[in-house]
Amino acid sequence: MSNEFHIVVCGSIVPDPLQTLEPVQGAQGPELKNEMMLPAVLDPWAGHALYEAADLAVKNPGSKVWLVSLGPKAKLQQVMMNIAQKVPFELVCADGSASGFTDSFEVAKVLAQSIEGIQGMDKSKLLVFGGWQSASRGSCAVMQMVGEMLGISEQFQGVDKLTAGGGGALEIMERIEGGAYQVSVCTGTPAVLGWATGELPEPPNNPQVGMQNMRLVMPALQQAKPANVQGSSLTFQSVELPQQRRETRVVKDMPVDDMAREIAEWLNS
Amino acid sequence: MSTILYLAHTETDGTLAKISREALTAAQELAEGMGAELAVGIIGADVSAAAESIGSCKARFLGVSGDEFSQGRYASDVAAAEALFKVVTPDVVVAPASFRFSRAIPGLAVRVDGRVDTHLTGLEAENGNPVAKRWFYRQRMMGEFAREERPWILTLDPGCFASFEGAGSVDVELVDAALPEMRTTVTGIQAPDADEQTIRPDAKTLFVAGAGWTKKQSDGQSHVQEAEEVISQFLGVTKASLGSSKSLVDISGEGQAVISFLTHLHQVGQTGSTPRHTKGLATCCHGEEPHVVGWRFINERRAINTDASCGWAQGKADVLYVADAFELVKKLNELLA
Numbered sequence: 001m002s003n004e005f006h007i008v009v010c011g012s013i014v015p016d017p018l019q020t021l022e023p024v025q026g027a028q029g030p031e032l033k034n035e036m037m038l039p040a041v042l043d044p045w046a047g048h049a050l051y052e053a054a055d056l057a058v059k060n061p062g063s064k065v066w067l068v069s070l071g072p073k074a075k076l077q078q079v080m081m082n083i084a085q086k087v088p089f090e091l092v093c094a095d096g097s098a099s100g101f102t103d104s105f106e107v108a109k110v111l112a113q114s115i116e117g118i119q120g121m122d123k124s125k126l127l128v129f130g131g132w133q134s135a136s137r138g139s140c141a142v143m144q145m146v147g148e149m150l151g152i153s154e155q156f157q158g159v160d161k162l163t164a165g166g167g168g169a170l171e172i173m174e175r176i177e178g179g180a181y182q183v184s185v186c187t188g189t190p191a192v193l194g195w196a197t198g199e200l201p202e203p204p205n206n207p208q209v210g211m212q213n214m215r216l217v218m219p220a221l222q223q224a225k226p227a228n229v230q231g232s233s234l235t236f237q238s239v240e241l242p243q244q245r246r247e248t249r250v251v252k253d254m255p256v257d258d259m260a261r262e263i264a265e266w267l268n269s
Numbered sequence: 270m271s272t273i274l275y276l277a278h279t280e281t282d283g284t285l286a287k288i289s290r291e292a293l294t295a296a297q298e299l300a301e302g303m304g305a306e307l308a309v310g311i312i313g314a315d316v317s318a319a320a321e322s323i324g325s326c327k328a329r330f331l332g333v334s335g336d337e338f339s340q341g342r343y344a345s346d347v348a349a350a351e352a353l354f355k356v357v358t359p360d361v362v363v364a365p366a367s368f369r370f371s372r373a374i375p376g377l378a379v380r381v382d383g384r385v386d387t388h389l390t391g392l393e394a395e396n397g398n399p400v401a402k403r404w405f406y407r408q409r410m411m412g413e414f415a416r417e418e419r420p421w422i423l424t425l426d427p428g429c430f431a432s433f434e435g436a437g438s439v440d441v442e443l444v445d446a447a448l449p450e451m452r453t454t455v456t457g458i459q460a461p462d463a464d465e466q467t468i469r470p471d472a473k474t475l476f477v478a479g480a481g482w483t484k485k486q487s488d489g490q491s492h493v494q495e496a497e498e499v500i501s502q503f504l505g506v507t508k509a510s511l512g513s514s515k516s517l518v519d520i521s522g523e524g525q526a527v528i529s530f531l532t533h534l535h536q537v538g539q540t541g542s543t544p545r546h547t548k549g550l551a552t553c554c555h556g557e558e559p560h561v562v563g564w565r566f567i568n569e570r571r572a573i574n575t576d577a578s579c580g581w582a583q584g585k586a587d588v589l590y591v592a593d594a595f596e597l598v599k600k601l602n603e604l605l606a
């Protein structure tokens with residue numbers, strides 16, 4: 001027997017991790033230098049959540065996937081050109097800052113409101129997915145608050161595996177300390193799952209899926225409502241890059257035996 | 270007078286983990302700096318041993334106990350935290366950023382109409398108000414910040430404060446946490462056997478294996494089986510913790526020969542972990558920025574790579590040994606055995 005899930009994935013964009021990031025003081029607080037110019041990618045853990053959602057939807061016919069994104073819509077549009085080719089979803093966009101310096105509570109409020117507003121979403125079938133941390137704020141706090149705001153008290157973080165049983169029960173594996181997993185069984189939806197890496201590779205681009213998605217992505221971007229995430233008193237006294245350049249000693253022409261001895265001494269010291 | 274509530278959970282053996290004791294030191298120092306009262310709230314199957322182990326701390330002690338609280342589960346943990354909160358009505362809550370509390374404590378902010386900041390690496394009082402520090406953009410930059418909203422809920426990362434030591438006898442006021450119907454049951458923990466466990470958070474050294482271990486070597490062949498033996502021998506003699514680059518753990522998804530004991534849990538970096546060890550030795554790993562951000566808390570760094578201009582040479586390691594890791598680590602194993 002299969003289940004029908006309404007899976008809402010919360011995920012936004014982050015600067016490409018290969019970019020050098022530098023903080024600067026903006027009008028509303030700290031931001032990244034040339035933030036709007038930096039190439040962006042879908043937040044990696046949210047990406048895993050999206051691919052897991054799509055896979056779950058395929059395995060459970062009648063299920064549906066939405067991607068709820070809070071971000072500047074011009075940048076979201078760029079990233080969607082790529083992501084929309086991966087798996088089928090419907091985009092819900094809130095046009096606002098995707099900065100790592102915004103208050104997690106404010107972000108959760110916008111996401112929860114966006115989810116509440118989804119036409120045709122049945123809360124009794126709802127699985128709220130997202131990354132367990134973002135590559136921007138990295139708080140591991142937004143998903144829990146979204147869940148609370150939606151009244152969902154079955155919540156899991158650092159999820160690497162979800163197995164949906166016949167009777168609607170969900171078996172979930174969450175990361176815990178020391179490379180171990182906690183295994184839980186939840187009686188069914190609604191639930192919140194913050195994903196870690198999951199088990200699926202990034203799907204290859206599929207232009208057909210892309211075309212199908214983009215028919216809905218473009219109107220979703222056009223209809224995006226402006227989102228205000230400035231409603232907190234959070235103030236930064238400083239944001240600084242760490243002193244990270246080391247004076248690297250490059251050891252080249254030393255016999256391997258001597259290198260081994262040097263490393264052994266260092267390890268034992 | 271303002272009040273700080275320190276929250277902790279017991280481990281399965283009824284003790285408090287080091288990260289929890291560290292968070293207590295932070296809470297205590299903050300209370301002193303703010304001139305605030307401190308209350309301690311512990312959640313667990315039986316909280317008495319944990320409370321006694323920190324009994325010398327001058328605070329009001331509260332607890333939520335019972336079998337339902339023996340394991341980490343969002344619904345019961347957040348209900349317990351809420352019950353403790355309601356007795357104390359604190360201005361600030363300080364808790365460890367353990368996996369269990371990282372799951373549950375942020376939700377408390379919504380229940381008590383507060384705000385939350387997590388994974389702090391610093392916390393102190395300035396002019397009687399808390400000021401917090403944490404990393405942004407995956408350890409790329411450090412921010413120092415404050416806010417006016419109260420209650421302010423804070424979780425602290427490990428390794429940033431001294432561990433609180435000081436047992437003493439205490440009376441714990443037990444608080445009832447009304448639980449709604451529990452829809453989730455924790456059915457077990459899946460952990461590798463102790464001698465197969467290669468993620469060792471308490472180890473002095475992190476050993477990182479990169480994708481080079483599986484690449485074609487100078488003889489035009491790859492030697493994955495040999496790599497596996499060399500690495501596991503090293504881990505056996507040093508008891509180091511094993512980490513990996515993303516490229517190496519991703520190979521398993523691509524159907525190539527792989528190092529059998531590596532999983533995504535080993536991945537260090539931007540989309541992996543940020544472990545805390547005194548020393549780190551990177552082998553066959555290029556040292557690209559998305560990987561190296563995971564080394565933020567590794568002080569002494571050395572790398573072995575055949576490429577003298579790899580990322581580690583660009584100010585990311587203290588020493589780079591330009592050598593074949595197969596040969597060098599084998600030698601190292603002989604010396605350390």
Ligand SMILES: Cc1cc2nc3c(=O)[nH]c(=O)nc-3n(C[C@H](O)[C@H](O)[C@H](O)COP(=O)(O)OP(=O)(O)OC[C@H]3O[C@@H](n4cnc5c(N)ncnc54)[C@H](O)[C@@H]3O)c2cc1C
Nearest residue numbers: 479480481514515516538539540541553554555560575594
């Ligand atoms: C969104 C995103 C997130 C990412 N997150 C992460 C992350 O969390 N963690 C991470 O690690 N990466 C991450 N990356 C990938 C990162 O950019 C690099 O691609 C990756 O770290 C490279 O892994 P590597 O150094 O093991 O492999 P390679 O780049 O293939 O390097 C292999 C190295 O092995 C050396 N080598 C080969 N044979 C030998 C030998 N016999 N002896 C000594 N040296 C040898 C080579 O000289 C080379 O330097 C991310 C990338 C993106 C885009």
